[in-house]
Amino acid sequence: MAKLNMVKALNLALMQEMERDPDVLVIGEDVGVDGGVFRVTEDLHRTYGSKRVIDSPLAEAGIIGASIGMALYGLKPVCEIQFSGFAFQCFHQIENHAARYRNRSQGRFHVPMVIRMPYGGGVRALEHHSESEEQFYAHIPGLKMVIPSGPRNARALLAAAIRDPDPVVFFEHKALYHAHKEDVPDESETMEIGRARVVREGDDLTLVAWGGMLRVAREAAETLEQEDGVGSDVIDLLTVAPLDRETIVRSVNKTGRVVIVHEAPRSFGPGAEIAASIMDGAFLSLEAPIARVTAHDVPFPGFAREKANVPDVARVVAAARDTLAY
Amino acid sequence: MAKAMTQKAAPGLGLDADLARKLLRDMLLIRRFEEKAAEAYALGKIGGFLHLSIGEEAVAAGATSVLRPDDYAISTYREHGHCLIKGSDPRRVMAELFGRVDGLSKGKGGSMHLFDKEHNFLGGHAIVGAHLPIAAGVGFAIKYRGGDQVVLCYFGDGAVPEGEFHEALNLAALWKLPVIWLCENNRYAMGTSLERALAQTEIWKFGETYGIPSEPVDGMDVLAVRAAVGRAVERARRDKTPALLEVRTYRFRGHSMRDPAGAVYRTKEEVEREKLRDPILLFRDRVLKPGVLSEDDVKKIEKDVNDLVDEAVAFADASPEPPASELFTDIFKESA
Numbered sequence: 300m301a302k303l304n305m306v307k308a309l310n311l312a313l314m315q316e317m318e319r320d321p322d323v324l325v326i327g328e329d330v331g332v333d334g335g336v337f338r339v340t341e342d343l344h345r346t347y348g349s350k351r352v353i354d355s356p357l358a359e360a361g362i363i364g365a366s367i368g369m370a371l372y373g374l375k376p377v378c379e380i381q382f383s384g385f386a387f388q389c390f391h392q393i394e395n396h397a398a399r400y401r402n403r404s405q406g407r408f409h410v411p412m413v414i415r416m417p418y419g420g421g422v423r424a425l426e427h428h429s430e431s432e433e434q435f436y437a438h439i440p441g442l443k444m445v446i447p448s449g450p451r452n453a454r455a456l457l458a459a460a461i462r463d464p465d466p467v468v469f470f471e472h473k474a475l476y477h478a479h480k481e482d483v484p485d486e487s488e489t490m491e492i493g494r495a496r497v498v499r500e501g502d503d504l505t506l507v508a509w510g511g512m513l514r515v516a517r518e519a520a521e522t523l524e525q526e527d528g529v530g531s532d533v534i535d536l537l538t539v540a541p542l543d544r545e546t547i548v549r550s551v552n553k554t555g556r557v558v559i560v561h562e563a564p565r566s567f568g569p570g571a572e573i574a575a576s577i578m579d580g581a582f583l584s585l586e587a588p589i590a591r592v593t594a595h596d597v598p599f600p601g602f603a604r605e606k607a608n609v610p611d612v613a614r615v616v617a618a619a620r621d622t623l624a625y
Numbered sequence: 626m627a628k629a630m631t632q633k634a635a636p637g638l639g640l641d642a643d644l645a646r647k648l649l650r651d652m653l654l655i656r657r658f659e660e661k662a663a664e665a666y667a668l669g670k671i672g673g674f675l676h677l678s679i680g681e682e683a684v685a686a687g688a689t690s691v692l693r694p695d696d697y698a699i700s701t702y703r704e705h706g707h708c709l710i711k712g713s714d715p716r717r718v719m720a721e722l723f724g725r726v727d728g729l730s731k732g733k734g735g736s737m738h739l740f741d742k743e744h745n746f747l748g749g750h751a752i753v754g755a756h757l758p759i760a761a762g763v764g765f766a767i768k769y770r771g772g773d774q775v776v777l778c779y780f781g782d783g784a785v786p787e788g789e790f791h792e793a794l795n796l797a798a799l800w801k802l803p804v805i806w807l808c809e810n811n812r813y814a815m816g817t818s819l820e821r822a823l824a825q826t827e828i829w830k831f832g833e834t835y836g837i838p839s840e841p842v843d844g845m846d847v848l849a850v851r852a853a854v855g856r857a858v859e860r861a862r863r864d865k866t867p868a869l870l871e872v873r874t875y876r877f878r879g880h881s882m883r884d885p886a887g888a889v890y891r892t893k894e895e896v897e898r899e900k901l902r903d904p905i906l907l908f909r910d911r912v913l914k915p916g917v918l919s920e921d922d923v924k925k926i927e928k929d930v931n932d933l934v935d936e937a938v939a940f941a942d943a944s945p946e947p948p949a950s951e952l953f954t955d956i957f958k959e960s961a
C-alpha cells in the first residue's frame with residue numbers, strides 16, 4: 300500500500316500491466332523519452348525500452364489507426380492523445396474503425412485497445428486543453444467510455460481497460476492528476492467497467508457525477524448535510540458508457556430527487572441520457588423535475604472565465620435546494 | 626521526369642503453364658464474379674452501392690501471386706477482387722454482397738467491408754485513405770512479434786491527397802515496417818481526375834519523399850505487377866522496408882453502379898482506347914502465342930470460372946437473410 304496521486308497511480312497500472320502482458324505497449328506523442336506532458340508514462344521507457352514505449356510523431360490519426368492495426372494482430376496498445384481536444388484529428392479512426400471492427404467482421408476481428416486522454420477544465424488553459432467531450436464517445440456503439448475520479452479507481456479501471464477485449468476511451472481529468480493522494484494497494488487491482496459506485500448515502504437527494512465533478516458533488520452533499528440537514532446519495536458513474544442505469548434508478552426510486560452534474564456542455568450532453576433513463580425507470584418516484592448542472596452551451600472559455608463555465612459547489616447546492624423545494 | 630515503368634518479368638519469375646493458368650484464372654474469376662454481381666445488383670439483390678474493379682484485375686492477381694498465405698492484405702471499398710484472390714470462398718463473398726447469413730460477415734459488412742480472418746484479409750474500408758494507418762499498425766505488430774510476414778495495402782489514387790496517406794507512409798518509413806503500399810491508380814477519384822486532385826501526379830514520387838523504394842508499374846500487365854510486387858515483398862520480408870508502388874490501371878466501368886458509364890468526366894474514346902489494353906486479353910494473347918497455354922486450356926479455365934461464379938450466385942441466393950437477433954450481436958464481446 301502506498302499513498303499515490305492519480306498520475307502515480309495511473310503510472311503504476313501501466314507498469315504492472317506491461318509487466319503482466321508482453322503484448323501491452325504504450326504509444327503517443329512524447330510518452331517515451333520525455334515521459335509525457337503530465338508524467339503519466341514516466342519511467343516506462345526506461346523500464347521497457349523503445350520497443351514497447353513508442354514516441355510517435357505528431358499524427359493523431361496515425362497513432363490511433365496504427366494502434367488499431369496492432370490490436371487486430373493481437374497486441375494491446377495503450378495510446379495517449381495528449382489532450383482530448385486533439386482527438387478530432389483521429390475521431391474517425393475511433394468512431395469508424397476501432398468501435399466497429401467486431402461488428403463489421405462478425406466478431407472475427409476485435410480491437411483490444413485503450414485510448415487515454417487528459418480532459419477537463421480548471422487548469423487555467425483554454426479550449427482544446429480544457430474541454431469535456433465524453434458525450435461524443437458515449438454515443439458510439441462499440442466503445443466503452445471510462446472516467447475515473449481518483450487515484451485508486453483510476454489505477455484499477457485502467458488495468459481493467461487494458462485487459463478488456465474491446466476498445467476503451469479512458470478520460471483522465473487534468474485537475475485530478477495532482478489533486479489528492481489515496482492508499483493504492485501494491486498488488487494489481489481491477490474494477491469492473493460499466494459499474495457505478497454509490498460513494499455517499501442519503502435518503503433525500505441523488506447527485507450523479509463523474510471525473511472532475513465528483514469532488515464538486517461530494518462537497519455539495521456535505522454542505523447540504525451541514526446547512527440543510529439533507530442526506531444525499533452521491534453516485535460516481537466511473538463508466539459513462541455503457542451506463543449503469545440500474546444503480547442510478549435504484550437511488551432515485553429511493554430519493555425522488557436528482558441533480559446531475561457534468562462538465563460537458565448542457566445540450567445533448569450525458570445528463571440528457573441519464574435523465575431519460577431516470578424517466579424510464581423511476582418516473583413514478585420523482586418528486587421534482589430532474590435537474591442538471593453543467594457547463595454552458597458555449598465553447599470552452601479562456602482561463603479568466605472558466606470558473607463561470609465549469610459547475611462549482613455553489614451552483615450544485617443551489618440546484619439541489621431548488622429541487623428539494625419543488 | 627517519368628520513370629520507366631516495369632515491363633518485363635524479373636528473372637526467376639518465369640512463366641510456366643501452371644503460373645499462366647493461375648494468373649489467367651484469377652483475373653477471369655474477378656471479372657466473371659463482378660459481372661454477375663452487377664447483374665444481381667440490377668435485379669435488386671445487392672443493396673446500397675457496388676464498386677467494380679473490371680479492368681483492374683491484373684493488380685489483385687499479380688500482387689497476390691507473390692504473397693504467402695500468412696501474409697496480410699488490407700484494402701478499400703473496391704476490394705472484391707483482392708479478397709477473392711487472397712483465398713476467400715467466392716460463395717461466401719457473393720453471399721456477403723447479397724447481405725445473407727452465409728456471407729463472410731453474416732451479411733453485416735456488405736460489399737465494402739469484406740473480412741476474412743482465415744485468409745488474413747483485413748477488410749475492405751469505405752473511408753478513403755483511412756485504412757492506411759491500420760496497415761502500418763499491422764506491419765508494426767508483425768515486427769514486434771518477430772514475424773516475417775508482410776502487409777499488402779491497396780488504395781486508390783483518391784487516397785493520396787488524404788492526410789492519412791502521408792501519416793501512414795511516414796510511420797512505415799520511420800519505423801521500417803514491412804508494408805507494401807500499392808496504389809491502384811485508375812486516374813479518377815470517382816469523377817475527379819488525377820490532374821484535378823494532385824499537385825504531384827506521379828504518385829510513386831511520394832515514395833522518394835519518404836525515402837522508401839518506389840516505382841510506377843504497368844497495371845494492365847499482370848506479370849509486371851507480379852514482378853514489382855515480388856521485389857517489394859522480398860525486400861519487406863528481408864529488410865522490413867516498406868515500398869510504394871504506383872500501379873497504373875483503369876476501371877472500365879463507372880465508379881459505382883450508380884455511375885454505370887462513367888462517361889461524364891471522361892470521354893468514350895478514352896474508355897474504348899483503354900479497353901484495347903484489357904489485362905485479360907493482353908495476357909491471354911501472351912500465353913497463347915508462344916504456346917504456354919492452348920486454346921483448350923483457356924476454354925477450360927473459362928468454363929471452370931463460370932461454373933464457380935454460377936455456384937456462388939446460387940449459394941448466395943439460397944442463403945437466408947440474417948435473423949433479427951443478429952442486430953444485437955458482435956457489438957462488444959458477449960459475456961460468457
